[in-house]
Amino acid sequence: MHIEDEKLLAYLDGELGPLDSWRVARHLRGCWDCRCRAKDMEGQIYALREAVRSAPFPADLVAQARLRFEAWERTSGVAFRRPTRWRARVAAAVAAMALFAAGWRLWRGLGSAAEPRALLAEAERVETGEAGGGVVLRRLLEVEVRAVSGSSKGEVEVFAEPGGRRCAMRWRDKAGNLRHAYWRPDQTRRLRYEEGRWMRLGHAAVVPLLVRLGAARLEAAELERVIVEWIFSHEWHPISLAGEVREFANQDGVRLRARQTAEAGERFFLIEILGKVGGRLARIVLVLDGATRRPRIQMICLQEGGRVAEIRLVAARSEIVPVTHAPRSWFVPEVELGRRRPWPTRRTAAPLPEAVSEAELLAAEVEALQALHEERICLREPVEVRRAGAVVEVGGLVSRQEIKQELMARLASLELAGVAVLRLKTVQEALWEGGGAAEQVSGAAAISPIRVQARPRTADDWLLAHFSKEGALPSDELGRRVADFCNRAVSLAEAALSDAWALRRLQQQFPAERAARLDAKSLRVLERLAHDHLTELRVELETANMLWGRLLEEPAETGLVVASEASWEGLSGPLFAAVSQYHALVHSLLADADGPSAPVTISLARLATSLRGAIRTAETFERGPLLATVPPLAKQSR
Amino acid sequence: MTRQEAARLIEELFSTWYPCLFRYLLRWAGSRELAEDIAQEAFVELYRQLARGREVGNLQAWTLCVARRQLERWLRREAHGPLAQSLHVVELAPARIPPWEAAELGEITRLFAGLSRREEETLLLRLEGLKYREIAARLGISANSVSTHLVRALKKLRVQVGAGVEARPLARIVPRRARNAY
Numbered sequence: 001m002h003i004e005d006e007k008l009l010a011y012l013d014g015e016l017g018p019l020d021s022w023r024v025a026r027h028l029r030g031c032w033d034c035r036c037r038a039k040d041m042e043g044q045i046y047a048l049r050e051a052v053r054s055a056p057f058p059a060d061l062v063a064q065a066r067l068r069f070e071a072w073e074r075t076s077g078v079a080f081r082r083p084t085r086w087r088a089r090v091a092a093a094v095a096a097m098a099l100f101a102a103g104w105r106l107w108r109g110l111g112s113a114a115e116p117r118a119l120l121a122e123a124e125r126v127e128t129g130e131a132g133g134g135v136v137l138r139r140l141l142e143v144e145v146r147a148v149s150g151s152s153k154g155e156v157e158v159f160a161e162p163g164g165r166r167c168a169m170r171w172r173d174k175a176g177n178l179r180h181a182y183w184r185p186d187q188t189r190r191l192r193y194e195e196g197r198w199m200r201l202g203h204a205a206v207v208p209l210l211v212r213l214g215a216a217r218l219e220a221a222e223l224e225r226v227i228v229e230w231i232f233s234h235e236w237h238p239i240s241l242a243g244e245v246r247e248f249a250n251q252d253g254v255r256l257r258a259r260q261t262a263e264a265g266e267r268f269f270l271i272e273i274l275g276k277v278g279g280r281l282a283r284i285v286l287v288l289d290g291a292t293r294r295p296r297i298q299m300i301c302l303q304e305g306g307r308v309a310e311i312r313l314v315a316a317r318s319e320i321v322p323v324t325h326a327p328r329s330w331f332v333p334e335v336e337l338g339r340r341r342p343w344p345t346r347r348t349a350a351p352l353p354e355a356v357s358e359a360e361l362l363a364a365e366v367e368a369l370q371a372l373h374e375e376r377i378c379l380r381e382p383v384e385v386r387r388a389g390a391v392v393e394v395g396g397l398v399s400r401q402e403i404k405q406e407l408m409a410r411l412a413s414l415e416l417a418g419v420a421v422l423r424l425k426t427v428q429e430a431l432w433e434g435g436g437a438a439e440q441v442s443g444a445a446a447i448s449p450i451r452v453q454a455r456p457r458t459a460d461d462w463l464l465a466h467f468s469k470e471g472a473l474p475s476d477e478l479g480r481r482v483a484d485f486c487n488r489a490v491s492l493a494e495a496a497l498s499d500a501w502a503l504r505r506l507q508q509q510f511p512a513e514r515a516a517r518l519d520a521k522s523l524r525v526l527e528r529l530a531h532d533h534l535t536e537l538r539v540e541l542e543t544a545n546m547l548w549g550r551l552l553e554e555p556a557e558t559g560l561v562v563a564s565e566a567s568w569e570g571l572s573g574p575l576f577a578a579v580s581q582y583h584a585l586v587h588s589l590l591a592d593a594d595g596p597s598a599p600v601t602i603s604l605a606r607l608a609t610s611l612r613g614a615i616r617t618a619e620t621f622e623r624g625p626l627l628a629t630v631p632p633l634a635k636q637s638r
Numbered sequence: 639m640t641r642q643e644a645a646r647l648i649e650e651l652f653s654t655w656y657p658c659l660f661r662y663l664l665r666w667a668g669s670r671e672l673a674e675d676i677a678q679e680a681f682v683e684l685y686r687q688l689a690r691g692r693e694v695g696n697l698q699a700w701t702l703c704v705a706r707r708q709l710e711r712w713l714r715r716e717a718h719g720p721l722a723q724s725l726h727v728v729e730l731a732p733a734r735i736p737p738w739e740a741a742e743l744g745e746i747t748r749l750f751a752g753l754s755r756r757e758e759e760t761l762l763l764r765l766e767g768l769k770y771r772e773i774a775a776r777l778g779i780s781a782n783s784v785s786t787h788l789v790r791a792l793k794k795l796r797v798q799v800g801a802g803v804e805a806r807p808l809a810r811i812v813p814r815r816a817r818n819a820y
Contacts, residue, residue, distance in 0.1 A: 005789045005792075005793075006782075006785040006786060006789050007785075009785055009788055009789055009792070010770070010785050013764075013769075013770065015769065015770045015781075015785070040796075041792060044792055044795065044796065045764075045765070045792070048761070048765065048795065049765050051746060051749070052658060052746060052762075052765055053654075055657065055746040057657035057660075057661075061657075061660065061674075062652060062653065062656050062657065064674075065652065065656060065660075065674060065677065065678065065681075066649075066652050068674075068678055069648070069652070069678060069681055069682070072678070072682060073645075073685065076682075078685065078686055078689045079689065080639065080640060080641050080644070080689045080691075
C-alpha cells in the first residue's frame with residue numbers, strides 16, 4: 001500500500017502530525033518506489049524554486065517600478081509613527097502594575113531572587129576580580145544573525161562548568177538589552193531569558209547549538225570536523241545521482257545534497273545538510289574546497305514557516321578564557337520573578353531485590369527481546385540484550401531520541417522490577433560525551449565510510465542486453481527498467497540479510513539447552529519472534545526468486561547447500577550463510593562499482609544455488625523442533 | 639521601524655520579489671500597465687503599514703495577497719460595474735499575455751500558463767516558505783485543499799517540464815548495513 005501524493009508532500013513539508021509522519025517515515029524506509037516519488041517531488045520543488053528565483057527578468061521593468069515608487073514616496077509624506085498616546089498609557093499602566101507587584105513582593109518578603117542584571121554584574125565582577133575554586137571556561141563566539149527583516153552582528157558569551165554539565169550564556173539583543181540564558185546540555189527544552197519569555201527563533205535553536213559546542217569545548221574548526229565525521233559515520237542511501245545535484249538520505253530522513261559549482265574560475269563543492277529539528281528545517285551549508293578538500297562552514301540556517309534565521313560564524317574563531325571562579329549564581333536555572341523551582345532531581349534506580357531467580361531473568365531477557373522486536377530495533381539498531389551479573393542489561397546505540405524514549409518507556413517496568421538495567425544512548429549522546437567521544441567517532445568513521453562512485457557497472461551491459469530482448473524499447477524506458485530491477489533486487493537482498501541475521505542472533509542468545517529452561521510463556525514468545533523473522537525471510541526470498549526467475553537457470557540438485565540436521569543450531573547457521581552469500585553476490589553484481597570478481601554467468605549460477613538453497617533451508621527450518629509448535633499460517637502483525 | 643529600515647526592506651523586495659509578483663499579475667491582469675499599477679499599489683500599501691508600525695511576517699506573501707485582492711476588485715469593476723465589487727461571483731480567467739512580453743519574461747511565464755489561479759497562488763506561497771495553514775488562511779481555503787492544489791500543480795508542471803526536472807535514481811551505491819557496528 002503506497003502513500004498518496006498529498007500525504008507524501010505534506011510529509012516532506014513537515015505538515016503531518018507526529019504519528020502520521022512516523023508512519024510515512026517507516027513506509028519510506030522500506031519502499032524504494034515511494035522514496036523515488038518523494039525525491040522527485042523534492043527535486044521538482046527545488047528546481048521550481050531555483051527557476052522562479054533565477055528566471056531572467058528585464059531589468060528596466062524593475063528599475064522603472066523602483067523609480068515610480070521612489071517618486072511616490074517623496075511626494076506622499078507618509079509619517080513614521082512614534083508610539084501613540086494610548087500605547088504610552090498602556091506602558092504606564094504596566095509599569096505601575098510592575099511597581100506594585102515588586103512592592104508587594106518586598107512587603108511580603110517573598111523570594112530572594114537577585115535581579116538578573118545585578119546577577120550578571122556580580123558574575124562579571126567575580127570573573128574579573130576574585131580568585132577561587134574550579135576553572136570555568138568562558139567563550140566568546142562572534143556570530144551574525146540574519147533574518148528576513150534584517151541582520152545583526154553580535155557576540156555570544158558562553159560560560160561552561162568543567163565537564164560541561166551546566167552552562168550560562170549572555171548576549172545583547174537587537175535593542176541592546178542584555179539577555180541571558182541558562183542551559184543544561186541534557187535538558188534541551190529548559191531555556192529561558194531575562195523576561196521569562198521564550199526565546200525567539202534565532203536564539204532558541206541556534207544559541208543552544210553554539211552553547212553545546214561550547215560545552216563540548218569545540219573550536220569552529222573542530223565543529224567542521226565533527227560535522228564531516230558525522231557525515232561519514234552514517235549510511236547514505238543514494239536518492240539521485242543524475243544531474244549536477246547529487247542527493248543522499250540516511251535512515252533518519254536527513255538529506256545531504258552535494259553540488260559542484262564554479263565561481264570566479266575556482267571550483268568547489270557545496271554540501272548542504274537538510275534535516276528537521278523539532279519542526280524547523282535546519283540547513284547547514286559546508287563548502288568543500290576543491291584544492292585542499294578542507295570543509296568550511298558557510299552557514300547554519302533554521303527555517304520555520306516564512307521566518308528564517310541564519311547564523312554565520314563570521315570569525316571562525318572563538319576565544320576560550322579560563323575563569324578562576326564560578327559563582328553558583330551563574331548556573332541558577334530560574335531567575336523568574338516571584339517563584340523559584342528547583343531542578344528536577346535525577347531519578348535514582350530502584351534498589352535491587354535480594355535475589356532474582358534464574359527463570360525470572362530468562363523471562364526478562366525474552367521480554368526485552370520482544371520489545372526490541374516490536375519496535376523493529378532488532379533489524380537495524382545495534383542494541384543488545386545480555387546478562388550482566390544478576391541483571392539483564394539492555395544496551396547499545398540507537399539512532400534517534402524518539403526511539404530511545406519509546407524503548408525506555410517499554411522497558412520501564414522491567415527496570416523498576418530490578419531485573420533489567422538500561423544503558424541506551426543515542427548516537428549523538430555518544431558523540432557528545434567526554435572521554436569516549438574520540439574513540440566513538442573514529443570507530444564509527446572506520447565502520448561505514450560513505451562511498452560515492454558513479455561509474456557504470458559491468459553488469460549494466462548485460463542487464464541492458466537482457467531487457468532489450470523483450471522487444472524494442474526507447475532507451476530511457478530501458479534504463480528505467482534496469483534501474484527498477486536493480487533497486488528491487490538490492491532492497492530484497494538487504495531485507496533478507498537483516499532478517500536472517502536477526503534470526504541467527506536469537507539462536508545465539510538462546511541455544512537449545514537454554515531455550516529448554518524457559519517457561520512456557522517465554523518459550524512461546526521466543527518461537528513467535530523466530531517465526532516472524534522466518535516468515536518475512538521466506539517472503540523476501542520467494543519474491544526475489546520470482547524477480548530473478550527468468551534470469552537464473554535451475555541449479556543442479558547436488559549443488560544445493562541444504563542443512564544436514566533439522567535442529568535449531570544446525571539450521572540457523574547454514575541459513576545465514578546461504579543468505580549472506582546470496583546478499584554478497586547481489587551486491588557484487590548490481591551495487592558494486594567494481595563489479596563481480598567472476599564472469600557474470602558464473603556469478604549468476606552461484607546466485608541461483610545460494611538463493612534456492614536458502615529457500616530450501618528455510619522450509620526445513622519451519623518444520624524444525626523449535627518452531628514445530630507454531631502454526632505455520634498464523635502471522636502476527638508487527 | 640524607521641524610514642531607513644522600511645526603505646531598505648522595500649528595496650530588497652524590489653530586487654528579489656518584484657519579478658515574481660509582476661509575472662503573476664501580468665498573467666491574470668493581461669495588461670502590462672495594470673500589472674504595474676497593482677504591484678505599485680501593493681508596495682505602497684506595504685510601506686504604509688510599515689510606517690504604522692505593523693509587524694508584517696512574510697513580506698512576499700503579504701504583498702501577493704494584497705495584490706490579489708486589488709486585482710480582483712479591479713477586474714470586477716471592469717466586468718460588472720461598481721455594484722458587483724462586493725460580490726464574489728466573478729471567476730477570473732487567465733488573461734492572454736502578448737507573446738512578445740511572454741518571450742521577454744522568460745521560460746517561467748510559459749511554465750505557469752497551465753496552472754489555475756489557486757494552484758499558482760498556492761505554489762508561489764509555498765515556494766516562499768509558508769506553512770499550509772498559513773497559506774490556507776491567506777487564500778481562504780482549507781489546509782487539505784492546499785496540499786491538493788500543490789500536488790495538482792506539481793503534476794501539471796511535471797507534464798510540461800518533462801524529463802528536465804524529473805530524474806530517476808539508479809542504485810549504484812548501497813552502503814553497508816548497521817550490523818557492522820556491532
